[in-house]
Amino acid sequence: MRHSASRAVLFFLCSLSLFISTFASASLEQQRNKFIQAEKLYKANKISQYKKLKTELKDYPLLPYLDYQEINGRLTSSNSVSVSKFIEQYPDLPISDRLNRRWLNHLIKTKKWAAYRKHYAKHPVAHIHYECQNQTALLNGTTKQKKAALYQAKTLWMVGNSQPKACDPLFKAWMATGRPTSKEAIGRFWLSIEQGNIKLAQYLTKKIKNKKLKAQAELFWSIYNNPEKVESTLLKKLPKVHQSKTAQLSYKRWYRQKAITATNSWIKHRDSLVPKEEQLNVSEYMGIRLNRNYHSQAIKLSQRLDPDYQSAELTETRIRNALAKQDWLAVKQGVKHLPAEEAKDPKWQYWAIIADRHLDPQNSHKEEIKALAEDRSFYGFVAAELNNTPFRMNAKSDAISDLQLEELSQLPAAARAGELFKLGRLTEANREWRTALGQMNEEEIQLAGYLARSWGWHLQAIINAAKTERWDHIDLRFPHPHAKLFEMHAEKNNLDLSFPVAIARQESAFLFNAQSRVGARGLMQLMPRTAKQTAKKHKVPYKKISELYNPETNITLGSAYLGDMLKRFDNNPAYAAAAYNAGPHRVKKWLKQRGHLPLDVWIETIPFKETRKYVQNVLAFRVIYDRLEGRQPSLLSEKQVQLLALNQSKRTAL
Template structure:
């Protein structure tokens, strides 16, 4: 990037008789030598907000006057940024270059740069574009940079750079067409190079691109390319007799087809591989990779051949994914001997060490080697972890919380505090501009060591910005300061609604910590909002049921609305699954309809540690473990007796006799037998002649909760009791439930 000293010269006599808008420019972009205003920080904050408002209202003279008094305020650069960004097509290049140079450490600076570069592209100012272009991840901007070099006849390494961008397995934007045309004319695009890109496109499932590239291949390669595309589209048909010469390329094409077939039918894929191995001389490493993927696809499909395929993988090559499918396969079959074999020795992947050890101990326990299992549990119980807590329960030992506060280095702490980015983050935080505050904070972390991040986390706590401390400690992988990582925030609100809904306070805190890390205004990629990450549709439904009026989606970003709704939904899930915290937690994350599908089918009860491992969704599986672990940590944080993990994890059973019969846990006759099923009794209900139940409404009840409790619909309740949907029910009100119907 080029920048001349003229851009940095102080200018005087700024105002002219031009329009007010133009009159402001010198005020905004040039340092004016005037006496500093003795504003307090609070006054500066108010002035900043006033300037921001004036700018939004296009009151540019007022904006310029206020901005000129804020040169020593940390957020002053943002006033300049906002003005330039809004008028990037009108401003002098020198003013923009000065800003880019002067405020290069601002996280938003490159946004301005990109906007300005696009203006330069439209104007055809290629030299200025190149002078100020920096390395970019956007292929469109990369290709504009190549085009600029073409226009300016800057040919040094140009073709090599074009080739580097061209060689990708993804389609590229039309802005790349002219540089690519130059590459094609150069003769550098050999048949070998086209084949290389063709392979990448096939590996990326970019069949349209692959088809286009195949036209540029020579006759021999074109035949191979067409065969590969055929095998991709119909692997079962075209791997039967591939009619390919035995060479490395042919084996790659066949392997591609085998794995495509395995996604739909792993049994057929295995048989096809056995046949093709005779004709094609696959290397042992090639076979090992194919069989590893076949094992994963077979395990995903719960195929009968999964155990055999997973067993063929050497423990050295077992990563988190393979171990998960081994564990799931063994647990589904209750094959403890196989699980013991698979967990013997040490894992090669340290990330799965605790999980591996726990399940090895469980397999030993189930196969009668209790003393060996106990020794593993003793060692594992020293860890502050979900599996460590489970192990401690097995041997009736207290949990190892292993809390180690960070020792602050006063000098380093002060240095971190004085960083311009930290000052800007603090000001945005004080002004409740949280997105900008977080952006500045994380931009600053990019240049910090692990220890400096811990100092930054301590600084965030000092400010009262606890959610940044949580995120920062996690990023630094400094996990032993439990006070910083598990703050007690929104305590009055969360405790109030935990009590109101009669649910465990630590469980509520565990959910909030897992969902949002106490970030009140957070939103997820799928649209969940606020502290308890409530989906708007769920929020609207629950709000109606608990009597919150005038619900708006935006209100979910405020704890005062989010917590009543989120905690009520937790209670609904807990009631739906008859007090089972594990199922309710899974339902909070994945939805109750999915959890009902995941209930055991071959037995009426399942151990909760096993059921959690069998959850199909990776996110939900980890989420349930995390919430249970967090709940225990919050018991410790509240300085209250810790409720053991085993007391939080009830046996997993189908919900009622109708569902048990449907899922074939027992025969239908057995399912209806009271010896096997004990129905949950409903409080304060009277049964008349086995037909009608009279139910007395309790505080906190809703039509949805009552209907769910009795396994009926809300419409049934409305019809039987002549109720209107928009009329709330009251405590003490008597409702009739038609059991016979």
């Protein structure tokens, strides 16, 4: 009886929690609609209606955003008291910082120097732009304040990088006093050289009037602009403290002009020009580029550039170049010299096995391949294909209750982030989410990914899993929104059902309005030109770029384009994924250069790091999504498995 009563109480509490959660969601949706309406009323200047509606939103998480809209809308007629009041009332809100910056910029623009100084002293902004504005405000103050500003100007000017335009009025006033001196100018010149800011150094050369110091700068340019002179005695005429950096910059420039000549000269002269502890910078620069370009002399020169394998990054490029040449001994040596932690990467474990198998065909390495097949990764899945064993998911999940998520969602910043996400205001939502995470304890941060997932904010759920290193939490890392749309268009374009969704997972992490720095848009990150061409080819209705933010349009066009790439490249998903990411023209070029290589070698030797990782991820994600959907997964077709390095001859095939 007691057990029955306990179960009844538990059932009641769960039901009550679900009812409260459902009621709260409905209430929030009503408030959300009222919030949108209130914003519109304010913009339409219907203030009395706006104020009445605002009183109904006193418990709504985004109420401060209405206050912000009011003060921001009348910023030109506001005063520091009202701005300070908002900042102090909402110190943790990202919009408080935005308002503070806008107000400071307004005060400078309207030349309200005293007001700026007073407000900045109370609400400083940790950015050089606003510090320079503060010094400009001081410059327009008392004689004592002006003197202090001119003194500070030198400190702000004497850096190795260009300062923002906000510093120009201060620097102009400082220069009107006869500054910089030649000594100051040459000092900043060398600071810019140390940071590799060549354009700034060119500008500063004009500021050096002293003949002796001018000659010093001109000697640098003589060597840098004619880098073959770096071998000569000219370098020794520069101050000793600047000789090493001059040699490094000059050799890098020389390499860009004549790679092999510069590399041989560097190997010959580096010990006499640059301290031992600084040499790796240039050796890496040259070696990595030689190997990435698969230069015929790269392996030999790399051995001379870095004989002790000090650079892990250079060692990796040496291994890839050795793979491209199928020099299995060099591959084995390279993996052997990787740092211990990097050598544990499934990628390098795989290539160590393949190299050993080619060097010693009598040793099957079946146990090593079997062990690697336990890993949930591209190379773990390749090993599983070779070993003819099931793909391992090794999945974990946390038991999270609705009540836990409800409690977490009540944190003010989390509540604001959730509402902004649901309103589609992702810039503000991301800022509030970062604020929320900064206020959470470790346990709450672990829950945060599940909260984001419950909202459909899959990108933040995926990021949360990565930042908390929960790599085995497949439920967080691999959501499947728009499943029916993806499957319908996969079938329509003769694609494996998980191929388009794997592309979307890699491209945007299912952020429907994602936009890349180069202009790709939406779930499957289509470039507008590609979308237009694909729409025309497949007779898909498409009029404007904004339609790419519509999931159905994006999935329709993205799947069609992916299908085109698959047909173009012999139904090979690796080539198709590479073409989707880097463009078919590049894949055509890479196939012409290295298409004769085994498929796994070709993938690992893709010149672009981003595309290489992209292809490996997409192929692995296809397997994971097939498993999650209960389908029989395969990484590669039987034909493609035969193209792997281990199956290229009867001697090495398992």
